[in-house]
Ligand code: ADP
């Protein structure tokens with residue numbers, strides 16, 4: 001058992017605005033515990049809630065300043081936790097702080113650069129690397145990803161991929177067993193056998209999270225996300241299995257309701273969020289106070305789920321994320337205060353060991369056999385499972401004579417054999433039951449015993465027939481339903497195959513193989529071992545791509561106008577720069593991988609040649625020894641030594657290149673996933689914008705009519721189809737519902753007041769869709785995180 005208080009770390013985010021000096025200082029000179037001092041500027045200190053203090057000091061395990069790299073955070077915070085999870089202890093890392101302070105950046109990572117990947121992908125990398133190294137145990141890894149929003153849990157790894165809002169995802173509920181263990185109903189666990197598979201799951205969850213969120217309803221700041229790695233390990237031959245869980249938690253923004261200052265629907269949400277974090281605080285307070293027997297875990301879903309992480313069987317670590325700017329000082333102070341309380345909580349982590357039931361059964365079977373053998377030795381008779389026919393007959397005779405014996409002292413002696421004792425009881429029960437039926441029938445019947453028997457069997461038969469007929473009918477129905485289902489499934493599978501085929505062709509087309517043929521042994525092993533997972537990659541990619549299409553309103557079905565609008569939207573969108581950058585990096589990595597593959601090939605053939613040369617030299621020496629009748633020298637000569645050192649050098653080079661190639665593979669995979677995610681985001685934002693434009697168009701329907709009048713393009717069946725498609729599209733309707741046009745769209749006003757077609761930058765006439773898309777010029781996404789979510793291009 002490991003007793004430990006919750007470890008607290010602080011991470012300060014780089015400022016959005018120019019550096020504001022003198023707001024905080026980090027004191028790491030004190031050798032034992034570093035501390036963070038937040039200094040209130042005079043103007044703020046005066047009005048600060050009844051408090052004249054000018055500086056606040058908080059102690060942390062370690063404080064990471066603005067320039068701390070993601071790698072450093074992983075090495076110092078997550079790696080030790082991952083290490084204990086590998087040993088079989090539960091672990092939790094949670095990030096706490098106001099919106100925009102860097103929780104998601106720390107836990108998941110930035111969406112742009114490979115070097116920005118956060119704790120989750122790095123931990124997955126580390127865990128799988130360790131599992132590969134440790135051949136003394138057998139490991140299984142499962143992943144789950146839960147989002148809690150407004151006290152409801154949602155499974156982010158929904159395999160159906162059809163969600164367009166959070167409510168479409170399967171709802172996860174909490175069940176508590178008699179031992180008060182928490183179980184999450186509907187939360188799927190997905191097995192991941194490689195780092196790639198686990199990463200794909202992370203990206204699937206993040207994409208679902210992003211898609212479920214709409215700009216006006218940024219669930220990510222108001223929801224908690226719990227990514228869990230479930231690890232089981234077992235030594236070969238041992239019946240003991242160890243289970244450990246690692247929760248990586250991105251909590252909702254910790255800002256207070258009063259500060260959000262919003263009304264109506266959003267207020268309800270803010271209240272909820274605060275409620276849930278409020279309950280977390282209550283649990284923390286209760287835990288940090290001595291002699292409190294009741295801890296109010298059950299008050300909220302989040303505290304129920306994290307029950308073990310807070311004051312239970314878990315090694316827990318908290319990262320307080322701080323955005324130390326003047327306007328955020330009160331929130332930062334409250335984050336640090338919360339951390340100080342958390343640091344008082346003691347946890348007791350134990351190894352979660354369990355006996356494997358299958359192995360247990362085997363053990364018990366062995367024990368039974370041994371006992372049977374012992375018994376046979378004692379009684380000197382071999383016992384089988386069941387009694388023989390002769391023994392049964394003998395027993396029944398004994399029972400009959402026992403029943404007929406009028407002597408009250410008479411006994412039924414069967415010996416010390418439990419099989420016989422049980423059979424006697426069974427037989428007696430049967431006789432008793434038969435007698436009951438028999439007795440009932442005799443009340444109204446005085447005919448011979450034979451006819452009585454028939455009488456009591458007749459109604460039984462009738463009953464039996466009826467039952468059988470019913471069952472038969474039921475089965476018939478079931479078979480019909482199953483046949484129908486099968487037909488549907490077959491059709492679906494054919495469609496999916498067709499789609500997957502298309503995606504695969506697309507994928508193959510865009511990806512040249514990074515590994516040239518004929519790699520050396522290890523290279524081949526790598527290619528071979530990754531073959532099945534590559535096949536899966538394709539299917540996951542296929543899924544991803546169909547998911548992308550499904551969720552973004554089927555781009556293939558876009559009309560020409562809409563497609564063109566999308567192209568312009570894409571070109572002008574801030575994220576397209578990132579996508580292009582990543583594309584470039586990806587290209588570089590591909591060519592690097594290709595070049596490496598070639599060098600590896602060269603090294604391999606060089607190794608082959610050197611080996612061959614050494615063998616040849618040996619043969620020559622032996623031949624020389626025979627012809628000159630001399631003993632073969634035991635020590636290699638100088639020439640051979642040189643060859644050997646060359647061989648060693650070449651092997652070293654080969655290994656280095658091979659390791660680099662492996663790392664490149666992971667990086668390429670990560671970049672591809674980042675790009676996929678960026679593409680989904682882009683399409684989603686386009687859909688929202690499109691729906692917004694369509695709403696405007698409806699509101700200003702007279703204008704549309706006048707437009708229709710002057711712009712024949714809009715009257716085409718294509719665009720009419722577009723309209724109907726638009727409003728039948730679920731996500732569009734949703735988006736329309738939640739997008740009450742926060743700021744009037746100047747370009748739509750423009751198009752309602754003017755009926756002159758505009759010239760676009762290509763000098764051709766534009767219809768309405770094109771005008772509006774042309775007008776959007778998404779600037780860099782504002783990083784003013786505290787402000788309400790907005791559509792930057794609508795404000796232009
Ligand atoms: P939160 O999840 O707490 O609301 P985010 O993680 O989304 O905050 O961070 C807000 C913004 O700040 C993001 O654009 C993110 O990339 C950036 N950011 C946060 N922390 C850092 C950091 N340590 N270094 C660089 N950028 C950061």
Ligand code: MG
Pocket residue numbers: 103104105220221250
């Ligand atoms: Mg976040």
